Amino acid sequence: MRIVISHPKAANRELWCAEMTTLLPGATVFAWQPGDPPGQADYAIGWHPGAALFTAVSGIKAFFSSGAGVDHVLGEPGYPADLPLIRLEDAGMARQMAEYCIYEVIRIYHQRERYEQQQRQHVWRELEPPPRTGFGVGVMGLGVLGAAVAGALSGLGYPVRGYSRSPREIAGIACFSGDAELPRFLAGCRVLILMLPLTAATTALVGRDFLAQLPAGAHLVNVARGALIIEDDLLAALDSGRLAGATLDVFGQEPLPGGHRFWDHPRVRITPHVAAITLVAESARQVAAKISKLELGEPVSGLVDRSRGY
């Protein structure tokens, strides 16, 4: 069996090659990048595979995304229409995502930014915490990562509400779905966490009308994809103070250009797409187990539905 690794970062290519070689010692694992000679492989693993991979390397039976998201593959016009696409499921990302979101929600609920401001001004003043029961935290997207985030926040006693495309039932979470329930979902979110995949249906979903449905003074946390948001509309809501803050881990253009207004906006907190990074050792174990199943003709989970886009 031959496995090709295609990743824009050399260090990741090397790591994946080493892990997969250890896990599947009978396989020949090799890295490929544009400009390399043509070859043959049974399986491909990677991030942002260019169209060239699929013309240069023949025989690929399935492509494994080295991330949870697959927009980096489906946005590639050269991706063969009938090639199965399999994504990472958790593989150590759910805990990272939960920690990232817990940190933000706790900072917001406990008004840490105002205390930091007071410290700079040498002000000793106790701030009234908002009633916990009215501090609704919304998680938009209740998949592998969203459900883990919702569960972790609910475990801390926050009233958590979740939103998904199809109806879900999760103990302790008020679940909403479909267009008709979106206004009621948004109306109860003091903090809204975006955990949606980027698809045709979610691109530019978060615009002026959407943001206007959040309670005044709400916070937005985007750990999904930047293109879910219409940036000018978000900036307008932040400028006016209608939205109290935004924590952004992902952007329409990454790295975020140096001159972008988000960098210096007093209501924006930025991290460079690190909310949940791919842990290669754990991810390689998941991919190797799935390859072994496919070789036995068994079904695997995490198969992307191309018509839904996730």
Ligand code: NAP
């Ligand atoms: P997932 O398991 O596929 O879950 C997707 C969830 O979104 C599902 O609950 C799905 O609804 C819901 N959804 C999809 N389209 C929708 C729509 N149009 N309206 C409402 N709900 C919709 O994905 P995941 O593993 O949780 O990952 C989510 C995303 O996180 C990834 O796609 C990726 O973009 C992002 N991510 C970011 C980082 C980072 O470091 N920032 C790291 C990893 C992943 P159903 O339940 O009805 O199917």
Ligand code: GLV
């Ligand atoms: C990261 O953004 C991922 O999709 O895994």
